[in-house]
Amino acid sequence: MGVLPIGEALQRAKALELDLVEVAPQADPPVCRIMDYGKFKYMQSKREGEARKKQTIIQVKEIKVRPKTDEHDMNVKIRHIRRFLEDGDKVKITVRFRGREMSYASKSGFDMLQHIVATVTDLAKVESPPRMEGRTMMAIVSPLAQKRKPVGKKDGTAEKPAVRGRDKEKPAKAAEQTAGKAEALTAETPAVPTETQEER
Numbered sequence: 001m002g003v004l005p006i007g008e009a010l011q012r013a014k015a016l017e018l019d020l021v022e023v024a025p026q027a028d029p030p031v032c033r034i035m036d037y038g039k040f041k042y043m044q045s046k047r048e049g050e051a052r053k054k055q056t057i058i059q060v061k062e063i064k065v066r067p068k069t070d071e072h073d074m075n076v077k078i079r080h081i082r083r084f085l086e087d088g089d090k091v092k093i094t095v096r097f098r099g100r101e102m103s104y105a106s107k108s109g110f111d112m113l114q115h116i117v118a119t120v121t122d123l124a125k126v127e128s129p130p131r132m133e134g135r136t137m138m139a140i141v142s143p144l145a146q147k148r149k150p151v152g153k154k155d156g157t158a159e160k161p162a163v164r165g166r167d168k169e170k171p172a173k174a175a176e177q178t179a180g181k182a183e184a185l186t187a188e189t190p191a192v193p194t195e196t197q198e199e200r
Contacts (some may be wrong), residue, residue: 003029009034010034012034013034016037018034018035019034019035019037019038020032020034021033021034021037027188032144042120047076058088058089058090058142059089059090060089060090060091060092060140061084061089061090061092062091062092062093062094062111063077063080063081063084063091063093063094063117064094065077065094065095065096065112066095066096067095067097067101067108067109067112069112074116077116078116078119078120079114080139081093081120082097082120082123084125085120085124085141086123086143087145088143089143090140090141090143090178091124091140091142092126092138092139092140092143092144093117093138093139093140094134094136094137094138095109095112095114095136095137095138095139096136097109097135097137098135102135109130109137110130110156111133113137113138113139114130114132116139117139117141119143123143123144124141124142124143124144125141125142126139126140126141126142127140127141128140128141137200152169155162161175172177
């Protein structure tokens with residue numbers, strides 16, 4: 001519509017029963033648009049909701065170990081790390097040191113983190129290499145594949161395939177055939193005459 005005074009622009013918007021919305025206040029002169037502002041806000045919130053549904057939420061899980069963690073417990077922790085990575089989550093691995101353990105923290109902690117990272121290299125990449133923060137050494141690994149696994153049953157059992165229409169009819173037909181055979185056998189079997197008291 002070109003450059004218009006504010007009063008005239010408001011009159012045109014009112015005549016169309018719409019709103020005059022300023023869309024570019026930094027421009028010279030400012031740019032306005034005649035629109036249904038309520039409908040615009042509704043469509044904007046709808047688009048934002050759809051975008052939130054499509055985005056993948058990645059959580060950061062934390063696994064804590066100690067310098068004296070034995071092999072069995074370490075294997076359990078590694079299994080947890082692998083499960084988190086398969087689910088598409090990042091994992092923060094921390095080694096906590098106490099007292100005199102700080103004297104050899106850099107060597108033992110680094111070796112431990114390197115060992116853990118090496119066991120999950122098929123599923124993860126190192127996002128943050130091992131580094132010391134106070135009494136804690138930490139490293140962060142992220143999954144190679146960002147896709148999450150489809151959520152199934154909790155017990156892990158596969159669902160049974162749906163029964164087709166023909167397959168549903170089979171048990172009913174089989175029952176009918178069995179009943180028909182029983183009736184035929186009854187008809188063919190001659191009735192056994194029973195003796196009366198007079199015949200005896």
